[in-house]
Amino acid sequence: MTPLKPSLDDFRQLRETGANLIPVWTELAADYETPVSAFQKLNDGGPCFLLESAESSEQIGRYSFLGAGERIEIRANGREISIRENGGDFVTRPLADDCRDPLAEVEKIMARFRPAKVEGLPIFTxxxxxxxAYDMVRFFEPTVPAAPPDTLGLPDMVFLITDTLVIFDHRFRKLQVVANVFAEDDVSDEAGxxxxxxxxxxxxxxxxxxxxxxxxxxxxxxxxxAPKSN
Known part of the structure; x- marks a missing residue:
């Protein structure tokens, strides 16, 4: 059985602190794995991400983050917002008149989560x-001229919130596999x-x-x- 942190008893105590998002994780040696190889193994065609970090052009950052297991996906095209939760269908609607920009919708969703403070994990779990996209600038700088015709058909904004995360710690050559338990899912401590x-x-x-x-x-x-002019 894979050893986990925190223990079930500590997990229960964390839920009593008022936090509703509690990370559970295990640690593995990363001597024979890289972020790219792990991403290839975990990428099953669904939404996922790989975040790399660098402190300078010649020095790699300490952490790499791989996210999989979609909980929420948020997309926007102009003032039209689309949200999908737990693998369901996208629900699309216009932004409310008093909503300043699509990022406000992301803020509302993120306000649901109150993550527990735990030791042993980096600040991002x-x-x-x-x-x-560049065209989003018009929400923040109204003086920018109207956008040219859309020839790509890509969303102006996409954000993904995942249930699981793989964290590479390059300093200590280890990786941490994290699953976040959302207490609002109305399950018992044992089931979560x-x-x-x-x-x-x-x-x-x-x-x-x-x-x-x-x-x-x-x-x-x-x-x-041959070079082409704009």
Missing amino acids: GGAVGYL YAAAREKIDAIVAKLAAPLSVAPFSLMTEPPEE
């Missing part, structure tokens, strides 16, 4: 990860803890599987193309 264990075990099993990927050559020169 889950949250909204995504992007804002057991569900977290099941998610962690599933990720550990995927990480233990072999990965066969052909090496990517860095010696191939890209084709030269």
Whole structure:
């Protein structure tokens, strides 16, 4: 059985502090795994992310974060917002007249969560990860001219909140597999803890599987193309 932190008793105590989002995790050696190889193993075609960090152009950051197991996905096109929860269908509606911009919707959703403070994990153990397109600037700088015609068909904003996270600690060559338990899901302590264990075990099993990927050559020169003016 995979050892977990916190223990079930400590988990119960954390729920009594008023926190409604409690991380449960295990730790593994990362000597034979990289963030990219782990991402390949965990990417099943659903929403996921890989966040890398760098302190300078020549020094890698301490942590890498991989998120999978979608809880909430938030998208926006102009003043139209689409939200999907727990793998359901997107619910699309216009922003309320008094809503200043789509980020306000993200703030409302994030206000649901009161994460527990625990030792042994980095400051980021889950949250909204995504992007804002350049066209979003018009919500914050109204003087910017109207956007050109949309030729890509991509959302102006996408944010993903995941239930599970894999954290690479490059300093200590270890990884932490985290499953966040949301107390508002109306389950008992035992059921929430057991569900977290099941998610962690599933990720550990995927990480233990072999990965066969052909090496990517860095010696191939890209084709030269004539420069084009804007």
